[in-house]
Amino acid sequence: MFSVEVRNRMMIAHSLPDPFFGPAQNLHGATFVVDVAFFREELTEQNVVVDIGAALDVLGKTLAPLGYQNLDALPQFKGQLTTTEFLCKYVFDRIADAARSGALGGDGKTLSRIRVTLSETDLARASYEGPIGG
Amino acid sequence: MFSVEVRNRMMIAHSLPDPFFGPAQNLHGATFVVDVAFFREELTEQNVVVDIGAALDVLGKTLAPLGYQNLDALPQFKGQLTTTEFLCKYVFDRIADAARSGALGGDGKTLSRIRVTLSETDLARASYEGPIGG
Amino acid sequence: MFSVEVRNRMMIAHSLPDPFFGPAQNLHGATFVVDVAFFREELTEQNVVVDIGAALDVLGKTLAPLGYQNLDALPQFKGQLTTTEFLCKYVFDRIADAARSGALGGDGKTLSRIRVTLSETDLARASYEGPIGG
Amino acid sequence: MFSVEVRNRMMIAHSLPDPFFGPAQNLHGATFVVDVAFFREELTEQNVVVDIGAALDVLGKTLAPLGYQNLDALPQFKGQLTTTEFLCKYVFDRIADAARSGALGGDGKTLSRIRVTLSETDLARASYEGPIGG
Amino acid sequence: MFSVEVRNRMMIAHSLPDPFFGPAQNLHGATFVVDVAFFREELTEQNVVVDIGAALDVLGKTLAPLGYQNLDALPQFKGQLTTTEFLCKYVFDRIADAARSGALGGDGKTLSRIRVTLSETDLARASYEGPIGG
């Protein structure tokens, strides 16, 4: 199995309003360093998993509406606990949509899996990995 | 599949008394940077894999009896070659026990897998990954 | 010149309400990885610059009131643009106070300089370095 | 499943002569930081996956013919697009050959899988993982 | 003294045609991760050393003509040994010019110092630091 993994980042505010989260119930924030890995069994005709430039471009466009935002105020997150894990899945769904729609080039439609990792500090990170099919 | 991974560290002395290990047969030591990843198919009601605070707490308590110790002198390692790989499994077993006993919260009992990675230098690391079931 | 540098981190929300900052005028947030370096010309009787444990403890206590907070709502930052640079100096002043007051041990009073570095993303960081005297 | 992962690096020139690659069609170059992970279900008699020293040695010998070279001029790459993904598989094949031939010691013949990761910048990397059997 | 440091990267080919360089006399290449630190005694009215966005923009424009190039073929490097150290100074001169010309904003003209660091592998890097005045 081959993979290619690319990186971007976003700085957001949010709160986690459930007693489970202790001090993180407060409005606070995070820098999320976001790594997206694309998996493919066999390389394309150009010997790639996916065009790295296109992958970086799709990732940048995916994160742009979230960067420098308070996630608590965004309609798509209303009523959601925007944990690091949840955000991994949110980014995964958008990247998988982009892949299936051809935004990663024609070969992007035939990727097998995607993994999204969000590092929230030097000590903690989360990921979601799943098949691209939809 | 979702994951959450947390980090801690320990500084220990040990020797590897088998000719296989060449100069590492000597009493020497290591800083092990320890990463523990927890895996779960679906998030809990709070949109998490596991409480990161509880995970860091359990990891800290797991490493505390080893930190600043000479592993050669600890009864639990008597007659064992305490390689990095062996220590990964040792930490894994303790973390899995803690998960099954509820030390990670009730949802910790239903984690699917755990992976423990020990980095011994900037050039080498080992890991053990397995199901939590016991 | 000798130095010792220790690390901690904090997750905060804030806004930078000046048109100079473009999208960062919005309420957003950051993970700041905080490194504090202590400098001394000659080592103490114990061959140290400063007790690393005490340094980590003082750093943790310095960051605790800021962690999981919205800096815009804290009285000490009222009317201030809480840029990364500004926060470096804010942390510096508290650590220098702690050193002069003996919180780093008696030898902490005779440190020559301190440098505080806050990394806000994988691509950008700021620092403040100055003499401890005061 | 246990793993051990070791690191080395190489500095090479190459071009990617296909319009797909945009500016990377030019003769340019890269530092590839190369991580090779070895996987085994059960540890050997010495409690290892593989001898780390032997693994580092095999990796060094694998990269030596490529280091400080223009890949476009090497006969083994004639007519190939030497993408990062392609090079992962190239290194994988050589390491797997070495394992099967006993260059990693007798236990190296019974490894289950190998994963080769090449990081080309701080923002992008590729990998190939597969069974060692051949 | 305050600083702000930003990062970018470039992938280039070159050779070092002097027997001093051993195998690096060959045409080979490198990924250079480029960090540029800006120093200022006192913060500006907006509590910054320099606008991070402007700094990243100037750095990107400085590296663009070098990225994906064979430095041996560029007229500005004719007859030069393009060592990592030399390239640090080359980038420094262009960034310092940009600062003095106002490309970093009006406050960029009054920076005190700049430091450029190029990391060529995980094991080696070079830097040049100097006053901006000129």
Next chain:
Amino acid sequence: MFSVEVRNRMMIAHSLPDPFFGPAQNLHGATFVVDVAFFREELTEQNVVVDIGAALDVLGKTLAPLGYQNLDALPQFKGQLTTTEFLCKYVFDRIADAARSGALGGDGKTLSRIRVTLSETDLARASYEGPIGG
């Protein structure tokens, strides 16, 4: 001012037998990642601060007698508290001797300064910087 910085590492056991060090009074150990920076005002005829290969070689030879050792048992450290800071100075003195003796090449004799940094964990490191003259 130009610099070049190179990296190596060593794994050692030691104890710090003074009540000041709390649990680190025990026999324990560390992986020290060792970075050595060489400083020079003007580049040599080959546009370098120092030959990186020679620098790596000198660093490797400096650390070799310490690697896989119990520092408590080495005669050169008898009666010394082998703190990270102390070891920085110890490595500095050996590297400076090598430079003055020509082991870094003729140009190594005219370096201005050297800085040695030992990272003991992901959270703590020490350094010593001084002039090479002697």
